[in-house]
Amino acid sequence: MSGSLSITSAMTDPALLDLPWHLPLEAWPSENIATLPKGISRHLVRFAHLxxxxxxxxxxxxxxxxxxxxxxRTLQKLEIPCVDPAAVITNRTDAEGEPLKPVLVTRHLRFSLPYRALFSQTLRPDTATRLVDALAVLLVRLHIVGFFWGDVSLSNTLFRRDAGAFAAYLVDAETGKLYEGGLSNGQRENDLEIARVNIAGELLDLEAGGKVADELDPVRISDGIVEAYRSLWQELTGSESFSSAERWRINERVGRLNDLGFDIEELAIRTSDAGTTVRIQPKVVDAGHHQRRLLRLTGLDAGENQARRLLNDLDSYRASYGKEALDEEMVAHEWLVRVFEPVVRAIPTELRGKLEPAEVFHQLLDHRWFLAQQASHDIPLAEAVGSYINTVLRHRRDEATVIGPQTGAITTSIEVVPLDTAAVAVVDPDDENDWRAKV
Incomplete structure (x- = not known):
């Protein structure tokens, strides 16, 4: 390592000094490189162990x-989903003293994937639509804080599974600019048009390579971001007028925003001179309504849709035990100890890189429902856990350490081992006091 190396870092990890900064990035030895899927980039990007x-x-x-x-760093402070900046390395030189390119170092977002790695053989229309919808939510959140992206695309975004949907995270911010006074309608429409064109191009590229299902229409999917964006933007920022006798519509508007995963920190309410009309408009909208409630009640940090699903299960547990009148936080702690944590502990160590715990729990609930449909009776949670592990989770690729998108047929042999009932017996089906054995 050359003595003139300059490191600006938000992390206090001396291991940064051990990486071979005296070599061009393309020449780094394999022992430093982590093989992970990456999106298309105009710059050379590599993953490294640190x-x-x-x-x-x-x-x-x-x-x-x-x-x-x-x-x-600024976007993180604004609670925008994005990658975590780690360091800027400048004044790099090789062994002969020749200058090397500066680098930006960001932490890899665990359990996240570029869009090309989210399909095995062909990209299906419903998956593409969910990706575009997630990107629309991210773009709205960016525009609310006054950020003009300038290069909106699937390639500049990472996606994490979020209870049947996806959550989008900004990866590339080099073209972005933050405006303190907010964005004009023209700036927002410009970003939206960039998104539409880029997404269409990315999907057409996949189509040319035979990587999308025959029924997928790249233009229709890309046009979908415009509709999804405008619908969400109107709900979050649009004004609404109604007669003073319909004041219940204020709570209805707040409820709709909560259902979308947003909280209102400030609401402008104006009445007419005659006192017959009320006009409301959200002024400060904060994303993560269900995330914050779950974190407050249980300490679990999950995606918004995952949090919504876990809270639904918590509410079902509370109702089944007849504990609606008890303290919500006390019941939440009981649910955490008796339901969620035993399920997570039941996952074999070698399978824990497959999915995040909250996503595993969401998928388990779905799997249990399907088992009940097939059997025409309720399935104890312990039985569902064993079935899910051996018939679903074992066959998934690891999303914490996935090597790359699968482009051909998978030919592999997977041994399904008998379930260790001692390890996953989170309930006793014969115990009449155990809610999970009954519900």
Missing amino acids: AGHVVAIKETTAEMARGEYEML
Whole structure:
């Protein structure tokens, strides 16, 4: 490592000094490189091992690296889903003293995947639509805080599974700019048009390579982001007028926003001079309504849709035990100890890189429902856990350490071993006091 190396870092990890910064990124030895899927980028990007975790390293200019580093830190403070900036490395030189490109280092977002890695053989229309919907939510959140992206695309986004949907995270912020006074309608429409064109191009590229289902229409899917964006933007920011006798519509509007996963921190309410009309408009909208409730009640940090699903199960548990009148936090702790944690502990160690615990629990609930449909009677949770592990989870690829998108037929032999009932016996089906054995 050259003595003039300059590191600007938000992390205090001395292991940064051990990476081979004196080599061009493309020449780094294999022992430093982590094989993970990455999206299309105009710059060289590689993943590297760093003290037990993985970082993404992008070669760029010093100015762009510093600008993107600071922008990502600012977006994090605004609670925007994005990758975590780790460091900017400049003044790199090789063994002969020749300059090397500066780099931006970001932490790899565990359990996240680029869009090309989210399908095995062909991209189906419903999967593509869910990806575009997730990107629309991210774009709305960015525009609410006054961020103009300038390069909206599936390639510049990472996706994490979120209880049947996806959550989108911004990856590339080098073209973005934050406006304190907010964005004009023209700036928002410009970003939206960039998104529509880029998504159409990305899907047409997949279509040309035979990577999409025959029924997928790239243009229709890309047009979908416009409708999804405008619908959500109107709900979050649009004004609404009604007669003073319909004041219940204020709570209805707040309820709709909560259902969408947003909280209102401030609401402007104006009445007419005659006192017959009320006009309301959300002024400050904060995403993560269900996430915050779940975190407050249980300490679990999950995606918004995952949190909604876990809270639904918590509410069902509370109702089944007749504990609606008891303290909500006390019941939540009981649910956590008796239901959620035993399920997570039942997952064999070698399978825990497959999915996040909250996603596993969501999929388990779905699997239990399907088993009940097939059997025409309720299935005890312990039985559903064993079935899910051996028939579903074992056959998934690891999304914490996935190597890359599968493009051909999978030919592999998987041994389904008998379930260790001692390890997963989270309930006693014969115990009449055990809610999970009955519901």
